[in-house]
Amino acid sequence: MTYYAHSGNESSKTDWQPLRDHLLGVAERAASVGQKLGLERAAYIAGLLHDLGKYSPEFQRRLEGANIAVEHSTAGAKVLLERARGPDRAIAELIAYCILGHHAGLPDRQNETDACYDRRLARPINIDPVWEQELPIDLSGLVPELIGRFPRNPEIAGFSCSVLVRMLFSCLVDADRRDAEAHDVSLGHIEADRNWTPLPELLDTFLARFDAHMAALAARSGALTEIRRQVLTHVRSKAKNQTGFFTLTVPTGGGKTLASLGFALDHARAHGLQRIIYAIPFTSIIDQTAEIFRNVLGDEHVLEHHSAIEEERFEYEQRRDRMKLAMEDWTAPVVVTTHVQLFESLYSARPSRARKLHNIAHSVIVLDEAQTLPRHLLQPIMRMLEELVRNYKVTVVLCTATQPALGSNKLEGGLPLADDCELAPNPRELAARLARTYIRHAGSMRNADLVESLAGETQALVIVNSRRHALDLYQEAQTAGLDGLIHLTTRQCTAHRRLILDDIRIRLKEGKPCRLIATSLIEAGVDVDFPKAWRAEAGLDQIVQAAGRVNREGKRPRDGSIVTVFAAPDYPPPVEIRDLIGDMKRIIDRHDDLLSPEALEAYFSEVYWRMGDGLDVSVVE
Incomplete structure (x- = not known):
């Protein structure tokens, strides 16, 4: 009996993909991409055994159209673990994760479901032993050299093993998908252009x-x-x-x-x-x-x-x-x-x-x-x-x-x-040398104060901490009759924001009225150049990033390129930003220039000291 991995167009099965061809093809592809990672042998075995469960009459019936569910990812992992010996047995356990997960995803070792690693491997399998005549299997030499570089610290070494599994998983999944894709291309079902020059x-x-x-x-x-x-x-x-x-x-x-x-x-x-x-x-x-x-x-x-x-x-x-x-x-x-x-x-x-x-x-x-x-x-x-x-x-x-x-x-x-x-x-x-702005603190400013400030500038930027504040301020500025008003927040879709930013750049370049009211999405890396800005209180890194949108090209005097930081009493900042404001205030008196690397380093040290275990959400939870 010929076993197949994937069906084709012909009822005669002349264009179906033999299972042996698929397994050897995936093994070779996986080994090829795994070579640069030092995972060639392990990747080859993962590819060779990943679909071993398809050596069953039930799966062949499914390919022929029978409406039955056949789980085929467990058999290869089970055979691998039964036959691996010595140091290779430990690596076989890692390879087994990849085989078990190549369709549904990497499983947990243990949990309350039947989909976990241990429960799946406890199931009996029923595959035709003819597979041993079709597939050359050698389970020696699976231990990758890079394991010798793992730290002796058990916790770090354990994490290194988890990344090794993910890399091996990537080799297997990519090889499996590419081999199946090549079969679909040969049948004329799809076209696949993956030709990128290295x-x-x-x-x-x-x-x-x-x-x-x-x-x-x-x-x-x-x-x-x-x-x-x-x-x-x-x-x-x-x-x-x-x-x-x-x-x-x-x-x-x-x-x-x-x-x-x-x-x-x-x-x-x-x-x-x-x-x-x-x-x-x-x-x-x-x-x-x-x-x-x-x-x-x-x-x-x-x-x-x-x-x-x-x-x-x-x-x-x-x-x-x-x-x-x-x-x-x-x-x-x-x-x-x-x-x-x-x-x-x-x-x-x-x-x-x-x-x-x-x-x-x-x-x-x-x-x-x-x-x-x-x-x-x-x-x-x-x-x-x-x-x-x-x-x-x-x-x-x-x-x-x-x-x-x-x-x-x-x-x-x-x-x-x-x-x-x-x-x-x-x-x-x-x-x-690149300092082109000054940061000033103005204390509390309500929307009426901000509108009055905007009215005195043809081009200006206001950044606030919430979409609600941005919308309220924009509407009040509209009511006041300010021209060149632009509203930018994450409420707008990506394509719309792109058009808005293009319009802003044109207005700034041509000297047209441009009064932008935005949330923080504008401040990190967006290429705009305003004469002045107002920034609601936030962390020092955000304020410095906001300053980067002012006098960006250095064509204006620094003395007039002011970033005004203000408190917004009617719009309390979110908890995270409130904490960052506190971090900033703890270092502000120690640094004359808040744009200096020393001020930023001190600020981040305060942030990380305060957060402690909060730098890893799993520790907190």
């Missing part, structure tokens, strides 16, 4: 285009252009440093986006890295960053992946399919995504999200606006980043104007940041 083959072209782009920018005159040139030169000079953690602390307007891209390109070439992943906190700024990268590197080489991406933005059907497929596995050489997408994938048990993990290895990850990493998840985020750097040849760049104090010398359990990890030239001096 980053190493593109680096000469990318660097030539990047250098040409930067040369054109450098041709502009001005002190700010010279500062940006110096920053870029210094950042790129460190690209040959060993893979690991880096910080890039550059005030708003100092050119950190392009500087970080230049470093990533040079660093990838120096160390043979396979991908650049640029992670951004908000969809409100992901568009502008992706557009910059497309302009520099070429539209066809950049994947933009986030929850709000709309299919209609892809101009051609062929390109739309290619982009959708690349969102599944991140095979593109340059990926622009969100913090949420990145870290949810790294911790997900779902096959669809975990599939891309093996392509995160051997990459440069730039975490833009690093200060926005969710603080209640900061400990697990840092542990994952440390594991990627330690065992999967990843470089992480913490890129921001307001660098959080995440080093282990500042934060218990923090990142192992080396003394020379900073890429920017002298951040303290750079902050002083």
Whole structure:
């Protein structure tokens, strides 16, 4: 009897996929992608046994159209654990998680359901022993070398094992999906364009285009252009440093986006890295960053992946399919995504999200606006980043104007940041040279006060802490007859916000009235340049980011470029922001310049000290 993995179009079964072919094909694909991770043998066995349960007459009847449910993911895991011996037995237990979860997701070891690891493996299986004649199985040599690099601390080593399982799971899921996809393509059911030129083959072209782009920018005159040139030169000079953690602390307007891209390109070439992943906190700024990268590197080489991406933005059907497929596995050489997408994938048990993990290895990850990493998840985020750097040849760049104090010398359990990890030239001096605003505190201001202040300015920005406050203030300003009013909050959809931001930039450039009332979505990285701003009390990092939207290009006198911080008595801030205001007030008297790196470091130290175990929500819960 011939056993099949997938059906076809012909009742004669001439175009059905033999199960042996599928298992060997998945094993070879999984081993190929697992090789760079040091997981080649384990990945091969995972692929070879993942669908062993299809060697059953019941499953074959299901392929023929019988309306029966047949669970086929347990048999391979059970056979593996029954036959593995010695040190390989421990690795077999990890492989078994991947086999059990390759459709439904990684299972818990134990829980109250029948879907958990232990209960599934306790079930009897009934498969045709003919599989042993069709599949060459050798369960020796499964222990990966990287296990020898795991820390001796049992807790950390346990976490390392969990990441190893996720990487192995990614190899298996991607190989399984690709093999099944290839069969569907052969049947004419789908078309699948996954052809992306690998980053190493593109680096000469990318660097030539990047250098040409930067040369054109450098041709502009001005002190700010010279500062940006110096920053870029210094950042790129460190690209040959060993893979690991880096910080890039550059005030708003100092050119950190392009500087970080230049470093990533040079660093990838120096160390043979396979991908650049640029992670951004908000969809409100992901568009502008992706557009910059497309302009520099070429539209066809950049994947933009986030929850709000709309299919209609892809101009051609062929390109739309290619982009959708690349969102599944991140095979593109340059990926622009969100913090949420990145870290949810790294911790997900779902096959669809975990599939891309093996392509995160051997990459440069730039975490833009690093200060926005969710603080209640900061400990697990840092542990994952440390594991990627330690065992999967990843470089992480913490890129921001307001660098959080995440080093282990500042934060218990923090990142192992080396003394020379900073890429920017002298951040303290750079902050002083790029200071283009002053922060002033005005005490309490009600909406009538803010409307009066806006009336005295043709172009101005007000940032508040809630959508309700933004809407109320906008409506009061409308009633007062102010022109050029614009309202921007997360109540608007992504496409609408994009149009609003385009209109704002045009108004600012042409000198037209532009009075923007917004929530905090405007302040982190959005490329706008207002003469003045008012910011409701918040954490110091948010206030400094708001200041980055004022006199951004340094074309106005600093004395007149004021960011006014105010208390809003009618709109109490949320608890989290109220606590951050308290953190700021505890350090404010100790620092004359709140824009300085020292002030920000002291502020973040206060935040992390106050939160304590709150940096890991699982500890609190």
